[in-house]
Amino acid sequence: MSLAGLSLRDLEYLLAVAEHRHFGRAAERCGVSQPALSAQIRKLEGLLGMAVFERLPGRVLVTPRGEAVLARAAVVVREAQALLLAARADDAPLAGPFRLGAIPTLGPYLLPHLLRPMREAFPAMRAVLSEARTAELRDWLKSGALDAALCCAGPPDPALRAIPLFVEPFLLMHPAGRTPRMPLPLPGAEELLLLEEGHCLRDQTLAACGIGAPGGTRHATGLEMLRHMVAAGEGVSLMPAIAAAALGPVPGLLEYSPAPEGVGREITLLVRSSDPRAEGLDALAALMRRSAPMPGGAAAAVAGE
CATH class of the missing domain: 1.10.10.10 (Winged helix-like DNA-binding domain superfamily/Winged helix DNA-binding domain)
Structure with missing residues (x-):
């Protein structure tokens, strides 16, 4: 034929x-x-x-x-x-278009810190960026539509390899003037605001607060909306430290306080297990690890410590 x-x-x-x-x-x-x-x-x-x-x-x-x-x-x-x-791996690691995805609660706030170092370290690379929720990113990665994805640690998959980058702490986001007492209790279901279903941050927030099935239907489509809902006095929520540093407080309306130690999420660079550029991808992950804003520093700066 x-x-x-x-x-x-x-x-x-x-x-x-x-x-x-x-x-x-x-x-x-x-x-x-x-x-x-x-x-x-x-x-x-x-x-x-x-x-x-x-x-x-x-x-x-x-x-x-x-x-x-x-x-x-x-x-x-x-x-x-x-x-x-x-064929290209030996000449210029990661040369050509490099399709990098990221979850919405991370990409817009982390990528500005990464793109310049990536261009300098991998001049033959041309980053092509996209944003989607974790399930979509994993599917796109396995289908070959993406080369790598910035997302949170998830369930193991033999088709994928998760390269750990760092642990990003969460901050408690609350209306201004309602500074929580210390030691800080995490919010209960009656005052907790969440992202809509499908966001991994929603599940992480529920797990951190020890809530199985949230009551009510108050949720936001993204971090900006969630931030404004808290500023309007609708409730409280958890905010990833890097996003909190980028978005900042709302003077007189919204503040951040440190969450209890250990409350956060693990950020990984997800790649295909079969990708022949393993050495170059490991080098990219190491660069991202060095270039990312220190989560502890971001948390301290936003919380006013």
Whole structure:
């Protein structure tokens, strides 16, 4: 069987449409025009003799037979990427596009401290950043859509390798003027504000406070909203120290106090176990460890110690 007419780039187009469920966003992700991407996918569907996608107004669905094609396409693209990476590894570790994901409660506040040192240490690397929740990052990493992810320590997975970076303490975020008594008790369910379900910080906060199933429905979509809810006097919550240092207090409305010792989360750099660039990824993790703001210092500065 001839492979003429089948290209890896076309398979990347297929996977991009499957990920975004939208031809326009997929074209933007791939750096091509939408008509060009659509034409190549129709050409590939003709070569395959089947429709991979069902096209609807404003959205795209994957056909049942298309699911099988996409699964095989992901394997082919991932193996082709591994081939290129292995060939380049000796010349310039981590050269080329490096797709780095991060969870929303960490990336916006940690990455500004990391990007310049990364450029200096790995000049051939071009960081491509994305943000998603932990479950999505793990899936993208295993599918080959990401090269690494900054997230919290999670359950072991033989397909993934977690490189420890540091332990980030939590601070108690509370309305100004309500400084908790010491020794500091963690908040109970009746006053605790949380992020919405799906954020690992929500589960970590509940675990730290010893709460199994929270009562009520008060939650925020992100740290900024959570911060403003506390500033409005709606309750209290826990805030990661690096985010607290970046966002700061709200004068007269919101303050931070140190949480009990040991209350925090372990930050890791998550990579694929099969990635042939293990030495370069370990070097990147070491650089991140050195470049990250010291969590203890951040906590002390924000809490006014």
